[in-house]
Amino acid sequence: MRRKITLSLLLCLCSAGFVIAQKRIYVNEYLNIGVGGRGLAMAGAQAATTHDVTAAYWNPAGLMQITDDYQVGLMHAEYFSGNAKYDYGAIALPLKNKKRTLAFSALRFAIDDIPNTIDYVQPDGSFDDSKLKSISAGDYAFLLSYAQSLKIFKDTLIQTTVGGNAKVIYRHLGSMASAWGFGIDVGIQAKYKQWRFGIMAKDITTTYTAWSFHLTDKEKQVFGQTGNEIPVKSYEITYPRLNFAAARNLLKPGNKIQVLAELGVDMTTDGNRNTLIHTNAVSFDPHLGVEGNYKNTIFLRLGIGNFQRVLDDADTSNTKKIMIYQPSVGVGFKLNAVNIDYAFTSLQTQANPLFTHVFSLRVDINKPAKTSVKQ
Numbered sequence: 001m002r003r004k005i006t007l008s009l010l011l012c013l014c015s016a017g018f019v020i021a022q023k024r025i026y027v028n029e030y031l032n033i034g035v036g037g038r039g040l041a042m043a044g045a046q047a048a049t050t051h052d053v054t055a056a057y058w059n060p061a062g063l064m065q066i067t068d069d070y071q072v073g074l075m076h077a078e079y080f081s082g083n084a085k086y087d088y089g090a091i092a093l094p095l096k097n098k099k100r101t102l103a104f105s106a107l108r109f110a111i112d113d114i115p116n117t118i119d120y121v122q123p124d125g126s127f128d129d130s131k132l133k134s135i136s137a138g139d140y141a142f143l144l145s146y147a148q149s150l151k152i153f154k155d156t157l158i159q160t161t162v163g164g165n166a167k168v169i170y171r172h173l174g175s176m177a178s179a180w181g182f183g184i185d186v187g188i189q190a191k192y193k194q195w196r197f198g199i200m201a202k203d204i205t206t207t208y209t210a211w212s213f214h215l216t217d218k219e220k221q222v223f224g225q226t227g228n229e230i231p232v233k234s235y236e237i238t239y240p241r242l243n244f245a246a247a248r249n250l251l252k253p254g255n256k257i258q259v260l261a262e263l264g265v266d267m268t269t270d271g272n273r274n275t276l277i278h279t280n281a282v283s284f285d286p287h288l289g290v291e292g293n294y295k296n297t298i299f300l301r302l303g304i305g306n307f308q309r310v311l312d313d314a315d316t317s318n319t320k321k322i323m324i325y326q327p328s329v330g331v332g333f334k335l336n337a338v339n340i341d342y343a344f345t346s347l348q349t350q351a352n353p354l355f356t357h358v359f360s361l362r363v364d365i366n367k368p369a370k371t372s373v374k375q
Helices: 007-017 039-040 059-064 219-226
Strands: 070-079 082-093 100-116 133-150 158-171 177-192 195-202 207-213 234-238 241-249 259-269 283-294 298-311 321-335 338-346 356-365
Touching: 039 298, 039 338, 039 356, 059 100, 059 133, 059 158, 059 177, 100 298, 158 207, 177 234
Parallel strands: none
Antiparallel strands: 070 082, 070 356, 082 100, 100 133, 133 158, 158 177, 177 195, 177 207, 195 241, 207 234, 241 259, 259 283, 283 298, 298 321, 321 338, 338 356
């Protein structure tokens, strides 16, 4: 009886292994999911207004808005009925003069406990439960971020900051395949009265992720018996992705209630994507986020993005297309030094929607003030 390998395992290996120097879209897409309840509730409209430890991801220039001695951020989310786990952690450290800020962030998107049935079926057709193993397919990213103030305009009302990320990517599929990559992100923010502007350039130098495979002789034999090509060393290319954003506070400063709106547009350069505006070379994906707060303590957030034209499920001729989009909502609470944010995303308007609850935590840490003792 021919041994079989699980379908999910083969799909993971095939997606990793057959990219031999060819251009693909949607490479390393786990890095575009987003982090933090605030950003996800606002549909990723963050490049102009991100201002805390999550700025290392959205736009590192926003790290200069941190006034605490330290900030720590954590997030956990689950996708596909809990099969995929998405975790994030970060720490930001403004330097003593508050003119520069450093940050370190780590992300993990993984599917654990994938059945590996290579040794499960014995030559006589029997099943040996002791040979049934499981593996994990995990995608990781590590960001080292730096930000500082930047004087571009003579007008003192215009404040600008700049930041960048050195990004290391690691991906693996059990012990059979692994990949390493390195990339650079650059961002800038500007503030003028009620207005905020931001530009974020991800993978500005183009990011190469090199795959290597470590299949045993037995695994290669099973691949051959099941008609699957044995993967070879290859690499994936992540092309630059730009985000342009503008935001404005809609109410006068000093009000107990404040409302902020941000409009962002992602421009991808890896080919024709299913976005609102697209060409064979570049695609544009707009997204809008709104945040209202009361005394900077209670927050309500709304967002909309991911506009796509897809086939109408109700059309039996399978020719009619409709416009769908992805709305999101969320709330936030600031309790002294603790910030708790929640987002409800993936409210797809078509059939079989996938709902995701996201919780994130931010802790502001300040050293005790020094007191002088009079003699």
